Amino acid sequence: MRGAAPRRSSSKKGTPALYIIIAILLFGLLIAAHEWGHFIAARLCGVTVHEFAIGMGPAIWKHMGKKGTEFSIRVLPIGGYCAMEGEEEESDDPHSLNNQGFWRKVLVFAAGAFMNFVVGFLIILLLNVNVAAYRTPEITGFAPEFTLSGEDGLMEGDVLYSIDGERIYTFSDVSLFLSRGSGEGFDLVVLRDGEKVVLDDFPMTVQEYTDSASGGTYQGYGLYFGGIEEATWGVKLKMTWLNSIDFVRIVRYSLQEIVRGNAGMSDLNGPVGIVSTINDVGQQSATVADALANIAYFGAMIAVNLAVMNLLPIPALDGGRIFFLVLSTLSEKLFKKKIPMKYEAIINLVFFALLMALMLFVTFNDVARLFQ
Numbered sequence: 001m002r003g004a005a006p007r008r009s010s011s012k013k014g015t016p017a018l019y020i021i022i023a024i025l026l027f028g029l030l031i032a033a034h035e036w037g038h039f040i041a042a043r044l045c046g047v048t049v050h051e052f053a054i055g056m057g058p059a060i061w062k063h064m065g066k067k068g069t070e071f072s073i074r075v076l077p078i079g080g081y082c083a084m085e086g087e088e089e090e091s092d093d094p095h096s097l098n099n100q101g102f103w104r105k106v107l108v109f110a111a112g113a114f115m116n117f118v119v120g121f122l123i124i125l126l127l128n129v130n131v132a133a134y135r136t137p138e139i140t141g142f143a144p145e146f147t148l149s150g151e152d153g154l155m156e157g158d159v160l161y162s163i164d165g166e167r168i169y170t171f172s173d174v175s176l177f178l179s180r181g182s183g184e185g186f187d188l189v190v191l192r193d194g195e196k197v198v199l200d201d202f203p204m205t206v207q208e209y210t211d212s213a214s215g216g217t218y219q220g221y222g223l224y225f226g227g228i229e230e231a232t233w234g235v236k237l238k239m240t241w242l243n244s245i246d247f248v249r250i251v252r253y254s255l256q257e258i259v260r261g262n263a264g265m266s267d268l269n270g271p272v273g274i275v276s277t278i279n280d281v282g283q284q285s286a287t288v289a290d291a292l293a294n295i296a297y298f299g300a301m302i303a304v305n306l307a308v309m310n311l312l313p314i315p316a317l318d319g320g321r322i323f324f325l326v327l328s329t330l331s332e333k334l335f336k337k338k339i340p341m342k343y344e345a346i347i348n349l350v351f352f353a354l355l356m357a358l359m360l361f362v363t364f365n366d367v368a369r370l371f372q
Helices: 016-044 102-127 172-179 233-259 271-283 288-310 318-335 341-370
Strands: 049-064 070-084 133-142 159-163 186-192 195-202 207-210 217-220 223-230
Touching (some): 016 102, 016 271, 102 233, 102 288, 102 318, 159 172
Antiparallel strands (some): 049 070
8 A cells, every 4th residue: 555654765766856846846736726626616607717827926927818817827836826706806797706606606715625635636546556455454463462352352353443533544544543642542443243342441552562473572562464455446446535534634633733732833834845845755765656656645645735724714715715705694694784895805815914924934944944
């Protein structure tokens, strides 16, 4: 199975310039997909689109389409936009966004994030094309010192279903959630003969165990996993979907860590940090082919993360637009008056400025880390 971590090698394959170019192309792809989602949804809903731009700043290429839409590529690959009639201010044009119905507006606002998710899903599916089989979280044995096996504990053939309330979707989830444990045991749910078995406060902790194969010792939980599932096309689609859902869960974890104070501003990565990470992924891969596959996997994670983050109810993001739309609709139904678009525009402008300031701060930190 395509792993969440790149394969490492002491020899470097490829050059930093190659991976920087790949990173720029990846950013371009994700931005284009996002704005293309808005563009297609707007066209389907009959909304006039004045400009479709990839990037920010001065234009380096322009083309006027047949339907009056100007297509452009701009010098800074850090964003893009799909400028629609009636998006920022009231318009009497029947083809303006503000004159569309509630669900058409939701479709246009959410289409960008949806396209990012689709891109992430398709990248993972492409990486899964040549996979012959997947590892499963089925327990097939225990270290000699493991004392918690049996009917009241874990048994061979058990399939880990959840750890501390978190569903196990893929085999890589096992190590992720075991590593997040408190060190005082776990609340486990396993599938045994097709039935769920609950093992609350299961006293499984990191200890020194003997590796049955090599005879050496290691620090771990004493569980051996050997389950294999043949990668039919149905299974490949299922695993692609579950992997995508795992990426959504990573966003939730990241936000939880920030809210709980376990992560701060210095832990955030901007474009420079992401490019640096992509270069590291490429340099640590065994071959150029492995590097491209690992970078693609990382790109899929970014695509899904962008989809989720853009739907957060924060002004200046797509989720904020939907949030204001819901508020305005409720205001119209309860008080017979919509929230004026000018107020939404001002709030969006303020938050956009804050997001740009955050981007500059994160970029400064990214650059500073390069010289540490």
